[in-house]
Amino acid sequence: MGGLYINNKLTGGVFPIKDGKLQIIPLGGLGEIGKNMMVIKYHDTIIVIDVGLMFPEEELLGIDMVIPDMSYLLENKDKVKAVLLTHGHEDHIGGMPYFLKQFDVPVYGTRLTLGLLNAKLKEAGIARASLNVVAPRDVLNIGPFKIEFIKVSHSIPDTVGIAVHTPVGTIVHTGDFKLDPTPVDGKVTDFYKLAELGEKGVLVLMSDSTNAERPGFTLSEKTVGNTFEETFRVAEGRIIIATFASNVHRLQQAIYTAHKFKRKVAIVGRSMVNVVEIANELGYLDIPDGLLIDLDEINRYPHKQVVILTTGSQGEPMSALTRMAMSEHRQVEIVAGDTVIISAMPIPGNEKLVARIIDQLFKLGAKVIYEAVSGIHVSGHPSQEELKIMINLLKPKYFVPIHGEFRHLIKHAEIARELGIKPHNIFVVENGQVLEFTKKSGRLAGKVPAGRVLVDGLGVGDVGNIVLRDRKQLAQDGIIIVVLTLNRESGDIVAGPDIVTRGFVYVRESEQLIDEAKQKVTEALERCFNHGLLEWSAIKSQVRDALGKYLFEKTRRRPMILPIIMEI
């Protein structure tokens, strides 16, 4: 944490530009869950709130992660003055390593947020970065902006919302929040500050839409602690708890419950070990002395005295929990009598993976406690009644639902309308759409480039639609490669045609098919030569057509057909 220092008064006072135009430009997180990134611009000053990543949808074959397209900022590089971070989740800070490789600007965030970011930057080999710790209610001046950080509850400690006082009015960005009345760390959402902002007048509110479809009020994180207690009380063997590494509140409750029931705790999974270390060091996690043990030590204790905290609550194929469920974990073998608590909800798209782990654990004889059948997880995002309270506290003139897929934004907009915000003052916008505000008006003002940049291994943006289309075809029906060598002068085939396939059919059982395919290729080549078609592209296209037609007839499959011609 050596790189962190506190600096609340960076670039001097408010510039005297008055009747200007304020622009709000979402670069991520609108029309999607993930890669949150918001740009706020007034004349020559741009500040950015959050730079997140998104985990790829299934059809992005082979892609590791997705980050926002930052080309608009690159075009306005000299105007970018700072990044403000709301909290330490991947969808809010995960794009920072890529951002900081291109922009050398100060970063502001709370201690835990910057602690987690710091670890991430080290891993990415970024040695120097200006990371500036702020605390709730701190005030910061950047160019024409006066910025305030406001404590909100969420599923990670040290989360803040952000108020930006601009020459045209105050805008509030809630970040991710919930109004948990009994947060685990006792730090309740700062209702006073929000109400004060509302009382003084808010021009624009941008608010978290993730759970806008859910009626009611999101349960307190503390309710999960109660379920932990009930489970610990009756468990006869080991207890294995899988949850998100970053949910420090959840880890804290597991740790306290383990302590209460006189069990030792072992931590498994790289990200879990990382977070526990950072949160503990920074004082966000209270771990009783002697409670933690090494995973190698668990067999020294009776099963009834052991808790294992692990990653893998999303059924990720390489995670510790998955390896345990598949009986492939080196140190932990699940046995009858173990209780496994999956303290998370499957992220959309992961349902099947998680279900498979649950089934597998049951087969090993474990008792499995999971979301569908018990109150073992609560959301970190606000339900409809909380959204209403936020709007009523801030009483904004303009409302912009953020953080959500399109239907969540639409639903949140409906809620705002019900609460009396004028329909033409509500903007349901997508990434890249520019919102422009003056003291008296708000309007859509065009578009800037926005979208997704795909990260695959070390490559950032080198996998595009053509590569993905090819991967999709390869995934579907495999590939057939036809190779032959021609004599340049005579035009004779001197080697081949040979056919090699991968991912198409099980070759040993399809010899006849392959033989006939070769025959079709030979016939196509003969037709070419007989008709004097000697252009490679013409030959390739004839081969592709003849072979494609034949294979589709025989198999109803359309593998990629790749003719390769060599010349000597």
Next chain:
Amino acid sequence: MGGLYINNKLTGGVFPIKDGKLQIIPLGGLGEIGKNMMVIKYHDTIIVIDVGLMFPEEELLGIDMVIPDMSYLLENKDKVKAVLLTHGHEDHIGGMPYFLKQFDVPVYGTRLTLGLLNAKLKEAGIARASLNVVAPRDVLNIGPFKIEFIKVSHSIPDTVGIAVHTPVGTIVHTGDFKLDPTPVDGKVTDFYKLAELGEKGVLVLMSDSTNAERPGFTLSEKTVGNTFEETFRVAEGRIIIATFASNVHRLQQAIYTAHKFKRKVAIVGRSMVNVVEIANELGYLDIPDGLLIDLDEINRYPHKQVVILTTGSQGEPMSALTRMAMSEHRQVEIVAGDTVIISAMPIPGNEKLVARIIDQLFKLGAKVIYEAVSGIHVSGHPSQEELKIMINLLKPKYFVPIHGEFRHLIKHAEIARELGIKPHNIFVVENGQVLEFTKKSGRLAGKVPAGRVLVDGLGVGDVGNIVLRDRKQLAQDGIIIVVLTLNRESGDIVAGPDIVTRGFVYVRESEQLIDEAKQKVTEALERCFNHGLLEWSAIKSQVRDALGKYLFEKTRRRPMILPIIMEI
């Protein structure tokens, strides 16, 4: 329907084998949702209940459908005497075309079930099959078995459960069911028959576990009709309803509601058109005269007088609804004012596809009514209180939860235990496990081959693990093909090495990478020749290693590397 005839007295009376052993062998549907298939065997007689298919999980790249492994039955071909069908859903009859290509045995089912099967067989080019219509309470003798069909409610009409009276006792297979107190067709589950069986004594109950995790009682199908009414009452424009084609009750309610509100109905999507035709012809769908219009006619009516019934409730990429949402449908363009009702729940794995369609429809200005925000769908399967009633009605000695993933079976077993079934009389088994019953005992008795057969296009079982592994690698990072032509005698390279890639990187922006890769190949080849390594397999392995290492260093990707050597 010409091929159907009624025959209730097929193979004579009950054989005089008395103190024998009855075997129950699940070949599908246990430990999974789908491809249901149950074998019941007594000495030389085998009957099969249902032969379903399953839609593939995502990791089964390119696979179209999955059917049960029937090799156990092929080994006992002469013993297989009949197939009994519980209802017309794909997961119960979808495997029949494959089954009937190998087994020439009579098929028994209700009229609608056989009507739907008949269409399926025609499509598969199966001209002759012995399809025998039965009705609830019909009795059938097959070898030592006396079989009764029992009316149950489900999301398709004409669904039955099956009681098999055997020399060792009565076994009951519920099929899929719910206890809907107000079914749309008025045909309530036959409580009397179930209670009578229970009173006389049931040896084994096999019961539907799909919803075993859900507390309470599944809502009646009629509640969806109420939601339709509320929606129709306020809709200003067209109403587009997407649902499962096979949910004839749902279609009936949509049709009645349309009629009530003086709207015409157009049917879209091949499977929807099929089912409406068959159900209408057989009298399972009541369509008022003049109600149906052709899709081409919809523009002749004001929007307020049009309803479109369509497939695509699962967001299937090629479905009519998806094409409408993507503005790619030839006849239906979604406009502001349209109301789209997605009357289905996403099947696990389809959540993202459905969500995308909803978002897209919102963007086109439609009002979208979907499961997460309204009572627009009810399940066709029993919740926990219904499962309890079924067990209490039948009071079985032995209990086997069927139709469900492992955790559903476990939950259902827990419920049975709560109701007083002895724990050692409850069998949670997987496909292929043999259960053996005598009058006095029940036990696990070994395993038979069971599993999945993958269907890809016309190929049944020709795609196995190797092909899938290749498809997975291709999907992940693409392929690199290295081709070269050698002179057999001199060992000189006379053409190449050339490198061709697909699905790896965007080649135009990675020329340097490819050039260097070619260099690495050349170096590897030189090393081979210098060391006298002239075996093709050795050369290929050297090329693969050198190239793989280089590419992983540069890109952190592991494409498939395929060296092809030709000789002249």
